[in-house]
Amino acid sequence: MSAATSTPAETRPAQHRARRRTGWDRTSVEWVKLELMRVAYATRGGFLARRDPRAVVLWYAVCALAPWFTYDLRVLGAFFGLALGAALAARIGPLLLGLFVLSTVGQVGYLLVLVLVLGGDLGSVTGLAQAYFKLSTVSLVSMAAFVSLDPEKITDALLALRAPAILGFAVSYGYRMVPVLVDEFQTIVDGHRMRGAPSRGAGFLGWRALTRAGRIAVQAFYPLILNTAKRTRTTVEALETRGFTAATAAGDGRRLRLAHLRWTGGDALLLGATVAVVVAVYAFA
Structure with a gap:
């Protein structure tokens, strides 16, 4: 009975530290x-x-x-x-x-x-x-x-x-894509971690953890570029459908947009x- 009750007590600090590290990682991201x-x-x-x-x-x-x-x-x-x-x-x-x-x-x-x-x-x-x-x-x-x-x-x-209007669009789109890229990268990395083999420990000076993180980052590069290209094409087509280029080139549209300055x-x-x-x-x- 004492052995059965001592096992959860011994493992509780390790589980608590694991939960704390996970929460810290999520908080950092x-x-x-x-x-x-x-x-x-x-x-x-x-x-x-x-x-x-x-x-x-x-x-x-x-x-x-x-x-x-x-x-x-x-x-x-x-x-x-x-x-x-x-x-x-x-x-x-x-x-x-x-x-x-x-x-x-x-x-x-x-x-x-x-x-x-x-x-x-x-x-x-x-x-x-x-x-x-x-x-x-x-x-x-x-x-x-x-x-x-x-x-x-x-x-x-x-x-x-x-x-040029396309320069302003490129700057604005680049600003908006930064948070999207971070979300996309996090999603891809979480998918790799869920489907991959569990880590065998950090190793000496954390070399296993660093190697695994680097391998996941390299594997996430190509899906990130592909998903970003899809988002870019969808956004450009939606803007052109709404007349983005014509509206910024026209005099009345330009004056209406800049009236608040x-x-x-x-x-x-x-x-x-x-x-x-x-x-x-x-x-x-």
């Missing part, structure tokens, strides 16, 4: 999906979210082009600091900020080690620092601008600036202050 939805539909707010989308696009163009006209590390460092402040003020979120830090630091660290191993000098490190500041500045202002605009605002801004004094102040700051950095840094 749901958190990533929620962050992507916040990015795609600009729900965090920020100082750029209240501005006219045309002003935000022009602000992004000025800030993204400014670092490419100099090689001075002081000027590039000042632009990087300003871009980081703008990104934090735009509330880009921990997911994008973490990916940015991991990607930039990892890439620069890899190149730095490669240069040192191959016998590079201080000039090579200076060149790497220049490239890092330029690419990081553009990345930060890109995140600050596009997390502050939902797909409709971006499409309307591009249409108001006389960009309002250029205010705050938008002019944003662009004027940005140009003034860029000129001041070039002049005094």
Whole structure:
């Protein structure tokens, strides 16, 4: 009797830990999906979210082009600091900020080690620092601008600036496809796990778990591309049936769609202050 009652008591902590790990995994996936939805539909707010989308696009163009006209590390460092402040003020979120830090630091660290191993000098490190500041500045202002605009605002801004209608559609469709791709990938991975053999344990330093996750990710690639192509074709056919191209090309349809845009004094102040700051950095840094 004691042996029969001791078995559930011994296995209960292991089962509890398994349930806790499963819940944590689901919470992590749901958190990533929620962050992507916040990015795609600009729900965090920020100082750029209240501005006219045309002003935000022009602000992004000025800030993204400014670092490419100099090689001075002081000027590039000042632009990087300003871009980081703008990104934090735009509330880009921990997911994008973490990916940015991991990607930039990892890439620069890899190149730095490669240069040192191959016998590079201080000039090579200076060149790497220049490239890092330029690419990081553009990345930060890109995140600050596009997390502050939902797909409709971006499409309307591009249409108001006389960009081709297909460009606005591509940007808007790309934004909407990010959460869909995450859902599709999760569905395919869950299907592989349900039909595949159970794991034999994590192994030393988790090598079995990493190998299994990598194999499932590779196997999920082709179904993901196929399902995405089907969704793309269905969406394009539905839009063409409703006259998407003709409506955006016609003058009356374009004026009706852009009637809600309002250029205010705050938008002019944003662009004027940005140009003034860029000129001041070039002049005094």
